[in-house]
Amino acid sequence: SQTIHQWPATLVQPVGSPLSLECTVEGTSNPNLYWYRQAAGRGLQLLFYSVGIGQISSEVPQNLSASRPQDRQFILSSKKLLLSDSGFYLCAWSVRGYVGANVLTFGAGSRLTVL
Amino acid sequence: GNSVTQMEGPVTLSEEAFLTINCTYTATGYPSLFWYVQYPGEGLQLLLKATKADDKGSNKGFEATYRKETTSFHLEKGSVQVSDSAVYFCALSDRYSSASKIIFGSGTRLSIRP
Numbered sequence: 001s002q003t004i005h006q007w008p009a010t011l012v013q014p015v016g017s018p019l020s021l022e023c024t025v026e027g028t029s030n031p032n033l034y035w036y037r038q039a040a041g042r043g044l045q046l047l048f049y050s051v052g053i054g055q056i057s058s059e060v061p062q063n064l065s066a067s068r069p070q071d072r073q074f075i076l077s078s079k080k081l082l083l084s085d086s087g088f089y090l091c092a093w094s095v096r097g098y099v100g101a102n103v104l105t106f107g108a109g110s111r112l113t114v115l
Numbered sequence: 116g117n118s119v120t121q122m123e124g125p126v127t128l129s130e131e132a133f134l135t136i137n138c139t140y141t142a143t144g145y146p147s148l149f150w151y152v153q154y155p156g157e158g159l160q161l162l163l164k165a166t167k168a169d170d171k172g173s174n175k176g177f178e179a180t181y182r183k184e185t186t187s188f189h190l191e192k193g194s195v196q197v198s199d200s201a202v203y204f205c206a207l208s209d210r211y212s213s214a215s216k217i218i219f220g221s222g223t224r225l226s227i228r229p
Contacts, residue, residue, distance in 0.1 A: 034217070036219075038222075043121075043204070043219055043220060043221030043222045044159070044204060044219035044222065046216060046217070046218065046219075049216060057216075059216070090158055090159065092159075094217075102147065102208045102217065103149070103161050103164065104151075104159070104161070104217055105160075105161075106158035106159045106160065107158055108157060108158045109157075109158045
């Protein structure tokens with residue numbers, strides 16, 4: 001069966017420090033991968049999605065970047081964190097090439113607090 | 116572009132009450148529609164889905180019908196339980212794209228009183 005892992009689960013970082021959140025998927029090949037952010041009191045915002053190694057689409061200009069160094073690994077990074085980067089970050093995957101109801105499976109999330 | 120609009124929360128109901136959470140969408144194509152649920156402290160999980168007009172998705176006593184004429188996908192449950200307390204998200208994806216961006220509404224927090 002497929003599983004998705006995110007870490008770390010909780011992170012407290014000072015303003016200006018770097019960030020690296022990692023997501024890996026097991027039990028499937030060639031998935032679509034996604035990073036979403038859920039800020040306090042707000043909805044779910046799509047940040048990045050990827051259809052293959054090295055292929056990243058950015059949805060919102062911001063202080064973050066994403067990379068996909070391996071087929072089932074998706075990394076969210078920042079060189080210098082801002083206060084506004086605080087939030088709950090969710091990684092998700094879906095089946096590539098499935099046209100129709102493209103269902104997302106989410107990880108448990110990473111809560112980032114920038115102080 | 117595509118968008119999803121949900122009713123503002125929080126919604127507070129007593130146990131066994133009838134629930135409706137409104138969702139409307141704007142899409143250029145023929146989207147698939149979803150409801151996801153986020154229980155406290157957890158990630159999101161799929162609740163139900165519908166892929167074409169007049170389809171009804173259902174799961175765990177929840178239902179939603181894809182209404183193309185009103186561009187709506189309202190979530191309903193006849194008798195809610197305390198365990199239904201969660202945040203509910205309406206979402207859509209483009210049916211004809213395998214690498215689809217999946218767009219979510221802002222979420223509706225539901226609290227059920229015993």
